[in-house]
Amino acid sequence: MHVPSLLPDELHLGFVGRVMRLNGFTDTASFRKNLLRMLPGAREVSIETIATLAKMPLGRYAYHHSLMPFLHAIRLAHQAQYTHEDVTAWYGNVARLGRLTDEVSLCPGCVAEDEDFWGFTYWRRSHQIPGIDICPKHGSALHRMTRTGALHPPAQFLNKAVAVDSAIVAQARSNEIVRRYQEICLLFLERxxxxxxxxxxxxxxxxxxxxxxxxxxxxxxxxxxxxxxxxxxxxxxxxxxxxxxxxxxxxxxxxxxxxxxxxxxxxxxxxxxxxxxxxxxxxxxxxxxxSQPIPKVQGIERASLTGLPSEERTPNDHRLIRATRAFLLGGSLLEVCEQYHVTLAALETMLRGIGMNALGGSAYAM
Ligand SMILES: [Zn+2]
Incomplete structure (x- = not known):
C-alpha cells in the first residue's frame, strides 16, 4: 500500500482519506479489509493501525495529528504523559477519529493555498477545535460539513460546506476574549x-x-x-x-x-x-x-495549626494556606494579606512555621 508523508497539522481522518484515495479505495469497508489483511494482529482499523501504517509511534502520531493534546491539555498530575492507553482509549476505532462533533471544518483560503503549493488539499486539525470559527491564518469564516467529508479532499466541498453563522464570525473577529480563547486553544494543541x-x-x-x-x-x-x-x-x-x-x-x-x-x-x-x-x-x-510549578509547601497544613493563636486558625486556615502559596509565588506580603483576608501576624507565623523568612530569601523546596 502506498502511504504518503503526513503534512503539517494534518487531521487523522483526512490522512486516512488520502491513503484510501492514493490506493484506489472508494469505500471504507474494502480499505478496512485490505488493511487488516496487510497488518497481521490488527483486529480493527484504529488510530493505532493508521500510526503503524504511517511508520510513526502512536503517541507522536496522536500528538501531531489528533485533537488529543487539546482535549487533554489539563489533567491529573499522575497523567502528565500521554500513554498508549490514553490514545487508544480516546480513539478506539475509526468512528472516533478526533472530532468532538459530527462536523469537519475547512478554510477556503487554506484550500486555495494548498492547491497552489501542494497541488492538492488536506484537512487541518487546528480548524476542528470546538469554539474556533475563523481560520487562525486567514481570519476567514470556516466552512462546515458532515464528518465523513474528511475522507474526501476539502476542495470538493468548497461550494457545499456551510459557512459559520455571520454573527458568530463577527464576534470571533471583534471580541478580544473570543480571540484569546482561540489563541489559547492553539497553544494547548502545541503543548x-x-x-x-x-x-x-x-x-x-x-x-x-x-x-x-x-x-x-x-x-x-x-x-x-x-x-x-x-x-x-x-x-x-x-x-x-x-x-x-x-x-x-x-x-x-x-x-x-x-x-x-x-x-x-x-x-x-x-x-x-x-x-x-x-x-x-x-x-x-x-x-x-x-506552567509554573506551585511551591511544594510541605507540612503547610500542619504548620498552620502550630504557633498560631486559636482565633487565627479557623475559619481562615484555607485562606492562610492560599495566602502562603500566593506569597511563595511572588506576591507581596501586604497585598497577599489583603487579598486573602488574613492578618500579617498569621501569615508571618505561618511562614516561620514552614521554615521560611517572611522577607524572602530562604532556600525553599520548589
Ligand atoms: Zn485559512
Missing part, C-alpha cells in the same frame, strides 16, 4: 505534555483573587462567569457555553467556575481556555503562568 490540574487550579484561584473574584460557591464577590459575561457576551459564547446565557449574576456556574474547584478531575479544555482568556491579557502570559 508537549498536559498541565497538572492541581497546579492550574492553584494559579487560577490566585489570579481570580488578585482580580477581586470569588473562587468558591458562596459569597458576595463576583465570580469568573460574571466577568466572562461582561466581557464576552454574544452568540459565540452562548453557542459554546449555553448555560451561561440567562444565568443569575453572582451565581457560581459549575461548567465554567468549577475550574477553580476541581482538583481530582479536570474540566473540559474549553472551560479552562475561556477562563484563562478572561483572566489574563495575553495567551502567552496565561500559559506561562499556568
Amino acid at each position: 508537549g505534555s498536559p498541565l497538572p490540574v492541581d497546579q492550574v487550579r492553584a494559579h487560577l484561584i490566585n489570579r481570580s483573587t488578585e482580580l477581586g473574584l470569588r473562587a468558591c460557591e458562596v459569597g458576595k464577590r463576583p465570580v469568573l462567569s460574571d466577568l466572562i459575561e461582561e466581557k464576552a457576551a454574544g452568540p459565540r459564547l452562548w453557542a459554546n457555553f449555553p448555560g451561561l446565557e440567562g444565568r443569575a449574576k453572582g451565581k457560581f456556574h459549575h461548567p465554567v467556575d468549577g475550574i477553580m474547584r476541581g482538583s481530582h478531575v479536570a474540566y473540559p479544555a474549553q472551560a479552562y481556555a475561556l477562563g484563562l482568556a478572561c483572566l489574563f491579557d495575553s495567551a502567552e502570559e496565561a500559559l506561562l503562568a499556568m
Whole structure:
C-alpha cells in the first residue's frame, strides 16, 4: 500500500482519506479489509493501525495529528504523559477519529493555498477545535460539513460546506476574549505534555483573587462567569457555553467556575481556555503562568495549626494556606494579606512555621 508523508497539522481522518484515495479505495469497508489483511494482529482499523501504517509511534502520531493534546491539555498530575492507553482509549476505532462533533471544518483560503503549493488539499486539525470559527491564518469564516467529508479532499466541498453563522464570525473577529480563547486553544494543541490540574487550579484561584473574584460557591464577590459575561457576551459564547446565557449574576456556574474547584478531575479544555482568556491579557502570559510549578509547601497544613493563636486558625486556615502559596509565588506580603483576608501576624507565623523568612530569601523546596 502506498502511504504518503503526513503534512503539517494534518487531521487523522483526512490522512486516512488520502491513503484510501492514493490506493484506489472508494469505500471504507474494502480499505478496512485490505488493511487488516496487510497488518497481521490488527483486529480493527484504529488510530493505532493508521500510526503503524504511517511508520510513526502512536503517541507522536496522536500528538501531531489528533485533537488529543487539546482535549487533554489539563489533567491529573499522575497523567502528565500521554500513554498508549490514553490514545487508544480516546480513539478506539475509526468512528472516533478526533472530532468532538459530527462536523469537519475547512478554510477556503487554506484550500486555495494548498492547491497552489501542494497541488492538492488536506484537512487541518487546528480548524476542528470546538469554539474556533475563523481560520487562525486567514481570519476567514470556516466552512462546515458532515464528518465523513474528511475522507474526501476539502476542495470538493468548497461550494457545499456551510459557512459559520455571520454573527458568530463577527464576534470571533471583534471580541478580544473570543480571540484569546482561540489563541489559547492553539497553544494547548502545541503543548508537549498536559498541565497538572492541581497546579492550574492553584494559579487560577490566585489570579481570580488578585482580580477581586470569588473562587468558591458562596459569597458576595463576583465570580469568573460574571466577568466572562461582561466581557464576552454574544452568540459565540452562548453557542459554546449555553448555560451561561440567562444565568443569575453572582451565581457560581459549575461548567465554567468549577475550574477553580476541581482538583481530582479536570474540566473540559474549553472551560479552562475561556477562563484563562478572561483572566489574563495575553495567551502567552496565561500559559506561562499556568506552567509554573506551585511551591511544594510541605507540612503547610500542619504548620498552620502550630504557633498560631486559636482565633487565627479557623475559619481562615484555607485562606492562610492560599495566602502562603500566593506569597511563595511572588506576591507581596501586604497585598497577599489583603487579598486573602488574613492578618500579617498569621501569615508571618505561618511562614516561620514552614521554615521560611517572611522577607524572602530562604532556600525553599520548589
Ligand atoms: Zn485559512
